[in-house]
Amino acid sequence: MGFSPLSVLLIFAIGPLRCFATFAPRWDDVQAKHTWSSIPENWQNLGHPPAGTTVDLHVALKAQNETALIDALHEVSNPGNPKYGAHLSREQVAELAAPAPDVLQLVGTWLKHHGVPSSTIATKHGGSWLTLTGVPVSRANELLSASYQLYQHIGTNETVLRTLSYGLPTALITHVQTVAPTTHFGSPRTSRQKPLMRPDGAAGVQTKVPAGEPRTVLTGRDESPPVTPSFLRRLYKTSRYVPFAADRNMLGVVGFLDQYPSPDDLTLFMNQYRSDATSATFKVVPDDPFVNWLDYVLVQEKVPQTISINYGAEEYKVPPDHAGFVCNLFAWLGMRGASVLLSSGDDGVGLGSCLFTDGYGNSRVKFVPTFPSTCPWITSVGATTGYYPEVAASLSGGGFSVYFPRPPYQNQGVPDFLRNLGSQYSDFYNPGGCGVPDISLQAINYLYVLNKQPWTMTGTSCSTPTAAGIISLLNDYMISTGRRPLGFLNFWLYGRGLSGLNDITSGSNPGCKTDGFSAVPGWDPVRPA
Numbered sequence: 001m002g003f004s005p006l007s008v009l010l011i012f013a014i015g016p017l018r019c020f021a022t023f024a025p026r027w028d029d030v031q032a033k034h035t036w037s038s039i040p041e042n043w044q045n046l047g048h049p050p051a052g053t054t055v056d057l058h059v060a061l062k063a064q065n066e067t068a069l070i071d072a073l074h075e076v077s078n079p080g081n082p083k084y085g086a087h088l089s090r091e092q093v094a095e096l097a098a099p100a101p102d103v104l105q106l107v108g109t110w111l112k113h114h115g116v117p118s119s120t121i122a123t124k125h126g127g128s129w130l131t132l133t134g135v136p137v138s139r140a141n142e143l144l145s146a147s148y149q150l151y152q153h154i155g156t157n158e159t160v161l162r163t164l165s166y167g168l169p170t171a172l173i174t175h176v177q178t179v180a181p182t183t184h185f186g187s188p189r190t191s192r193q194k195p196l197m198r199p200d201g202a203a204g205v206q207t208k209v210p211a212g213e214p215r216t217v218l219t220g221r222d223e224s225p226p227v228t229p230s231f232l233r234r235l236y237k238t239s240r241y242v243p244f245a246a247d248r249n250m251l252g253v254v255g256f257l258d259q260y261p262s263p264d265d266l267t268l269f270m271n272q273y274r275s276d277a278t279s280a281t282f283k284v285v286p287d288d289p290f291v292n293w294l295d296y297v298l299v300q301e302k303v304p305q306t307i308s309i310n311y312g313a314e315e316y317k318v319p320p321d322h323a324g325f326v327c328n329l330f331a332w333l334g335m336r337g338a339s340v341l342l343s344s345g346d347d348g349v350g351l352g353s354c355l356f357t358d359g360y361g362n363s364r365v366k367f368v369p370t371f372p373s374t375c376p377w378i379t380s381v382g383a384t385t386g387y388y389p390e391v392a393a394s395l396s397g398g399g400f401s402v403y404f405p406r407p408p409y410q411n412q413g414v415p416d417f418l419r420n421l422g423s424q425y426s427d428f429y430n431p432g433g434c435g436v437p438d439i440s441l442q443a444i445n446y447l448y449v450l451n452k453q454p455w456t457m458t459g460t461s462c463s464t465p466t467a468a469g470i471i472s473l474l475n476d477y478m479i480s481t482g483r484r485p486l487g488f489l490n491f492w493l494y495g496r497g498l499s500g501l502n503d504i505t506s507g508s509n510p511g512c513k514t515d516g517f518s519a520v521p522g523w524d525p526v527r528p529a
């Protein structure tokens, strides 16, 4: 009697499983996870750390079913879906994000093999995040086929422990999203945008408003009178809205790098320019690098309904595994019901010449989008100026992600733009990438108060909190009428929400020694307000 096809199938199905259970994987069969070919720009090597140095390692594991995770975000964020607005709890997100149980077990076996004491391992976020405390550098080097050394940032003198490459056993590599710290050098300090960049190229100049009352009316003849709350409220038609749900509605402004709001200056600003709102206050969240901040906010039982973030780095400087990790965490925030507004950058399509050497030693221009504005699960905010008509501001960061593919909500507008663009810049950007930004607002010549003096400044660091302010008013309306907050905005923004936007059709975002992209009717990378 021969084998029936069914029994052959059974042997195939059972055989490898049994082997897997009986023999431990070959932990010395290692594949590279991420490698830099040279030390990242602006960092210098200080050599090996002193003997006895330890490092806390964070191992982020992938969700058992990553498709299901993003599907859940679609469901609660897409106005056409029956589950729209049914945002998830912290526990529900952790459950969706959890790795498969056998993956956790496998990771445990690997750590045990390398002598990592179980008492130093903590799990978080439903097991998707492992923290190994106090790992000696020699053991970290073995675990990750790494060479941890000290690197100093040229400029800030910040010293960090990093490796130029790391790897993982083949048996694990597809289950691990990233390990930190490893090859991600950029910290918010180095990735901070230049909020004071002026379109005339006078970078970093704070312009003190001349003595006398700043102009707050729309009728001035000047090209660009200082942007004030009353100007913004008129332009974006929010003047008549009175918030009802201030006791339940929260707006989070993320501050890193010892940048924190000054209560005195806020009071002065509010007294002078928003005398009806002088009781506005904020909670100062301690300064924290990006991931620490996401970690912090995601374990809170309640997250702010609207969040404004003004930081970003050139996408290519962020390792893809780390960028994917951070972008996933933004998807978690969206599932929790937060609208995250994030600045698109202040360098148009890129700063400087944007020349990169390809595999054949030839220099080529590549536009430089900024991360995390290229993450599809946040709402990126670009820059406009002027009024009647409002036009794209030339500094407006915009383009296409190299790492993240075009998300489904961009399938309407973005292909039209690309078709009209034709072959222009065709080697300079990734036409299949997520388009940036999603919306744009006034960003030039904002009035603000510092050390009791009025100043003006310019950049997407101005337009982003403005966008967050408007979305927060909409969230106030939703909450005060007994509905769920808007949550992740883009399915709505690119669908029904489009009718509430003013299409910006002129201006461009030069950079990389090119004219950049031009604003046109419909979606474009210098886009709508």
Ligand SMILES: *[C@@H]1O[C@H](CO)[C@@H](O)[C@H](O)[C@H]1NC(C)=O
Binding pocket: 065, 067, 068, 069, 071
């Ligand atoms: C992952 O989840 C999706 C639902 O979002 C489901 O269709 C698919 O079958 C799941 N895949 C696995 C391997 O469980």
Ligand SMILES: *[C@@H]1O[C@H](CO)[C@@H](O)[C@H](O)[C@H]1NC(C)=O
Binding pocket: 155, 156, 157
């Ligand atoms: C960094 O170190 C150099 C040399 O010691 C020093 O001149 C410079 O002022 C330091 N920079 C900062 C930002 O501390």
